[in-house]
Amino acid sequence: MEKKNMRSKVQAFGGFLTGMVIPNMGAFIAWGFITALFISTGWVPNENFSKLVGPMISYLLPLLLAYTGGKLVASERGGVAGAIGTFGLIVGADIPMFLGAMIMGPLSAYIVKKFDEMIEDRIPTGFEMVINNFSLGIIGLLLCLFSYSLIGPVILQANKAITVVIEGLVKTGYLPLLSVINEPAKVLFLNNVIDQGIYYPLGMQNTLEAGKSIYFMVASNPGPGLGLLLAYSLFGKGTSKKTAPGAIIIHFLGGIHEIYFPYVLMKPKLIISMILGGASGIFTFSLFNVGLVAGPSPGSIFAYLALTPKGNFIGVITGVLVATAVSFLVTSLILKSSKETEEEFEESVKKSKEMKQEGKGVLNSALEQNEVSNSPINFVAFACDAGLGSSAMGASAFRKRVEKEGLSIKVKNFAIEKVPEEADIIITHKSLLDRTSRAWPNKRIITIENFMKDKNIEKLLEELLEKKQKA
Amino acid sequence: MLKKMLENNINVVNEVSNWEEAIKIAATPLKEGGFIKEEYIDAMVENVVKNGPYVVIMPGLAIPHSRPEDGVLKTGMSLLKLKESVKFPEDKDVELLFVLAANDSNMHLQLISELTNLLMEDDAMEKLSSAKSKEEVLACIC
Structure with a gap:
């Protein structure tokens, strides 16, 4: 029981992050393009x-x-x-x-x-x-x-x-370890601190001596982000899958790394693949003993190649590719193993169809929300174990009240697992919430303690009356 | 119909030692009247253990029940009134137990509906809880 609770909580939390990020992907992409195009080092600079x-x-x-x-x-x-x-x-x-x-x-x-x-x-x-x-x-x-x-x-x-x-x-001299800090720091937008505060000064010092430096590449390698986005393009679901190819252009060709951050933020586990990708890139760079002559800004593949000194091309390109491959593989694994939340989320998107509703199904069960939503409510299902006792009493009581208020809403009682798909809301006892939300992860669930008279039922009734007035 | 059903199925008891016993005593008239098999009583207890005390549908009142296939012979209902309330899991005090046995949905829903009407009356619980005998309890149910 404990385990299941944990699991559904983790899932709901994942769904929550996704629900926060996905509706805003368009804004990220708009910003990414504007940045890649118009900054002074962009494709068509425009002040x-x-x-x-x-x-x-x-x-x-x-x-x-x-x-x-x-x-x-x-x-x-x-x-x-x-x-x-x-x-x-x-x-x-x-x-x-x-x-x-x-x-x-x-x-x-x-x-x-x-x-x-x-x-x-x-x-x-x-x-x-x-x-x-x-x-x-x-x-x-x-x-x-x-x-x-x-x-x-x-x-x-x-x-x-x-x-x-x-x-x-x-x-310590073991540079791949740097990724453990770099990648989380990047996603938290501390990348400027580490790049301009630490790596670039170190790099410039190196360059004076050797004509190139690996420090310019430890946090700016576009490979890990590319691998992540490729994996999303192939194994992601719905919105995240569809937006990933566009993000690749902005990230890999435009050098705007920020565009992949939301993909990590909505599935924080993916920081692992970023770290492994980054580390394997650094490892490859040091194996080939390559470097760049200056700090690439933005960190696109073009900037990389433009700043690669002669004779270092194979090492630099291999480093980027290795990082891409590693992050791609790890991300694919993680995406495949945690598909469930994403599917639940997408399903709820389909059902609600409205942006506003996104993720709410998953969340309702997690947050025990009884908030007002905008979708119409025509069918209220009371659910309990057998669908005969408490749910029948609850439905019977609520139906009487609904009829008294002159609302045309269907109220019926069911066993939890037999609630029909058309039901807009499920009302169940507090102690049955777990089971109900497992059976109906995408439905709005209202929990009560008193089947005859409960404050949450009063709230719902008010909501229904309000809706009727508006309609 | 509710009154007729409960007429011979009411018990009034001073106190019981635990909620399991309360369910057993409450269901006895149903068993003796040939509404349920012995196993249905165990199933009702099991149901509370497994699913929590959701059968306590409002303060002071529980409706122990289980599925038809757990040993219901015919649809029926019985009532136990406790003078001293008993604690269900999660510390829920209960003094009235309506045992439900459903086998036929029409009659069952009719009974449920009448019971709901009764319980929705504001002073119903007060009257029921101050009743001291079978007759007084029955008088509250119309």
Whole structure:
């Protein structure tokens, strides 16, 4: 039982990350193309357009992640809370706050949700709008100030820690180990610190002596990212699979590594393949004893080849290819072994069809959400073990109330496993949630403790009445 | 129909030592009346052990039951009223047990529906819980 709980939690968490990233892939791709095209080292440099690059990656992308993440936790209101809370991080840090947004977004939403639950029954009628807006405003203000003051010192410490660790690793002389730090640091957007703060100075020193340096290549090899994206193109599912080929162009040819970060962020396990890919690349480079003459920026294959000194081509190309192959193989393995979450997620996408609904099915079971959604509710299923006792009582009681309110909604009782596909909502007892969410990972599940009279049933009834009024 | 069904199937007991015993006593009239086999009682207990105390459908009230194939001979319902409440798992206090045995969905749903009507009345639980004899309990059910 314990194990299964763990497993479904892990799955739901994976689904949650995916749910946060996938709806925003388009924004990442737009940014990736703008960057690859218009920055000064891009394909068609354009000073005006390149002004878009910074604000988009610093503000737009993290805010989108934060909004989506918040929304998954507590619908629209959660999304807004997530965006406000994350803004403090964004302004407080001088690096793009992706991971921060993915934490702060849902966290802010969660705090607002808890607050809402706390004051729920105490709002005097007629004051709902005022109280809701001001509570969100004030909590948002506090979250924003909190994250703003917290993030600066955190980043500073992270930078310091990374510098110390990398300097230690360089001293050991065994360079492939550097990947263990490089790859996570890259995904966390600390790549500038390590590249410009440590590797490039080391590289330049080397270049003075030897005319080339491997340090320019330890964190900028485009191979691992290429392998990851290739694996996604072949073995990914749905949106991530479809977007991966475009991302390859931006990453490998355009040298914008950031484009692959979301693919890692939605499946953090993949950091393993990035580390192994990076390490095998460094290993190959040092085996061939090759280097670059300057720091490649952006880290595209073209920049690599342009900066390769004569006689080093075979080593440099082999290093990139080996890194690609290793990361491709490991990523493929990981993707194949963890297909389930992705499938569940995609299925729920299909079912809900609306972007807004994404991931909610998986999440409902994890977060025990009873939030208001926009899809129509025509069929409410009460479920229990046999479908005869408590669910029959619950359905019978709820049906009477629904009829009294003049709602035309089907209410019926079933054994958990026999709930028909058409049911929009499953209501079950709290202690049967595990089994229900395993049987119906994509359905909205409401749990109750009292089949005759429960606050969650009251909430649902209100929601149904509201929907009727709107319609 | 509910009243007629329960007429001969009500027990009022001062107290029981545990919830398993409560289910057994509650189901005795059904067994004696030929509604269920002995094994159905075990299945009901097992159901609570396996699935948790979800049969406690509202505070103070449980509806022990299991599947038709676990030993139901004909659809029926019995009631046990405890003067001292007994604790179900997760510390749920129960003083009324309606044992359900379903074999025929029409009649079963009819009974369920009547029971639901009864329980949805605001003062139903109060009246039932203050009843002290079979007759008084039956009087609450109309």
